[in-house]
Amino acid sequence: MxxxxxxxxxxxxxxxxxxxxxxxxxxxxxxxxxxxRIGIDKGPVKALFDGTGRLLKIAIxxxxxxxxxxxxxxxxxxSAVRDGxxxxxxxxxxxxxxxxxxxxxxx
Numbered sequence: 001m002x003x004x005x006x007x008x009x010x011x012x013x014x015x016x017x018x019x020x021x022x023x024x025x026x027x028x029x030x031x032x033x034x035x036x037r038i039g040i041d042k043g044p045v046k047a048l049f050d051g052t053g054r055l056l057k058i059a060i061x062x063x064x065x066x067x068x069x070x071x072x073x074x075x076x077x078x079s080a081v082r083d084g085x086x087x088x089x090x091x092x093x094x095x096x097x098x099x100x101x102x103x104x105x106x107x
Contacts, residue, residue, distance in 0.1 A: 022100055030052070033095065034051065034054075036091060040087070042076050042083075045064075045079075053088040
């Protein structure tokens, strides 16, 4: 049987060791992400997220609260929440990618 390209000198044992290491690191990832803080600043609307995408805080400058233009405030809030979720998702993806071992192509 011919081994896949870039399989390395350790064979399946090395691949299993890489996977076990990645799994151990993944266990800590959720806690690390919960402790991350992502601040979103949309001017008068500010939001704070953790690395899992959970909204922790939202602050609205009272000076922009206009009963005649609630729609603009709503748009700022939606934009802040959307940006915070996107940034936390990108952070999670980057962290997951960083712990995944470089496995050989078995196909």
